[in-house]
Amino acid sequence: MSEDGALEIADAVCAGARRAVDVAGEALTRIERADPALCAFLDVWEEEALRRAAEVDARVAAGERPPLAGVPVAVKGRRGLRAAEPLLAAGAVAVGATSVPGPGTPWQTWGLGARGRTVNPWRADRTPGGSSAGAAVAVAAGLVPLATGADGAGSVRIPAAWCGVLGLKATGGRFPSGDPTGLAAPGILARTGADAGLWWRVVSGRDPSVPCFPLTAVWSPDLGYASPGPEPVALAREAVERLVAAGVVRLVRPPVALSLLDPGPAWLALRTPGADSGDARRVRAVNEARLHTLFGCADLLITPTAPTSPHGHEGPGDVYSTSLTWAFNLSGHPAFSVPAGVGADGCPAGVQFVAGHDREGLLLAVAQEAERRGAVTALRPAS
Incomplete structure (x- = not known):
């Protein structure tokens, strides 16, 4: 498990203390070791991830400071890469597509990875929730600090709850969605509020509010x-x-x-x-x-x-x-x-x-x- 958050990784890569290629390689190694048991991924994009990471290192060497420089992210399902484009433009490195319910599944709190059913990292005999099943598992198990999701009825929040991570569903209609009913909205799974806030700044161009508490x-x-x-x-x-x-x-x-x-x-x-x-x-x-x-x-x-x-x-x-x-x-x-x-x-x-x-x-x-x-x-x- 990696304890490095998205903020720490991006700051280190931008400062030259770490290389995005090394960060991506470490994430890919974690996935290789853990995914046979967890089944969180449908596809792992090793060559593409290392290529993108090298591009991030070149951007940093040229003086850029991308807000997600070198941060490994997992994307929900094989169609999720388009939704992750703002993150990639901000320097994130997509390492793979996470599991979702299989074809014909009559219920959505389940996931089917490349190696079989996706298991909850807390108890292998329990589901992680869904439909952002593999996304929540990848974050909870420390394989990546961030994973994209989509939430049509709770598909980000339920797996976040059952895997012990944070899951945000955006306001309906605020961002593009492939759901013609308008019920689904993009979201993010993260281990900390700070990392979720970093995602928010990238996709919305805004900082989180600073209200008076309580x-x-x-x-x-x-x-x-x-x-x-x-x-x-x-x-x-x-x-x-x-x-x-x-x-x-x-x-x-x-x-x-x-x-x-x-x-x-x-x-x-x-x-x-x-x-x-x-x-x-x-x-x-x-x-x-x-x-x-x-x-x-x-x-x-x-x-x-x-x-x-x-x-x-x-x-x-x-x-x-x-x-x-x-x-x-x-x-x-x-x-x-x-x-x-x-x-x-x-x-x-x-x-x-x-x-x-x-x-x-x-x-x-x-x-x-x-x-x-x-x-x-x-x-x-x-x-």
């Missing part, structure tokens, strides 16, 4: 419709209490208790060709109005990320892992999963932060401040 927040264990298990709720609530004690957030009660309409049927209708979308539009309008009211009196909404701990490879059971995430694909709000702790089964859980539209910078600032004040600590699976 920020006001509303806690909701179930959004008014979900039925999460007691342990994910307890772990998320304990994380919130640490944030309160550290002065990062202050819990407030909204004038009206938040109760959203279940977004599941609406989400499914929008994804089903020929389905009547009238009720979906009604659910979307009601939920957006209720969230607008909430964000009028609080900076943040906080929930557990997933309603259950990671399931086994035989299937997800009866509980939708998306039940607490897909509301914000329907509404378009940015959402961020941050590690909350480790459950009795030895697997991580996440706490989800949601903010108003186009306020990704606020979410990143919360994660970074929580790390700085010790309210959120990085989780590391056993090597």
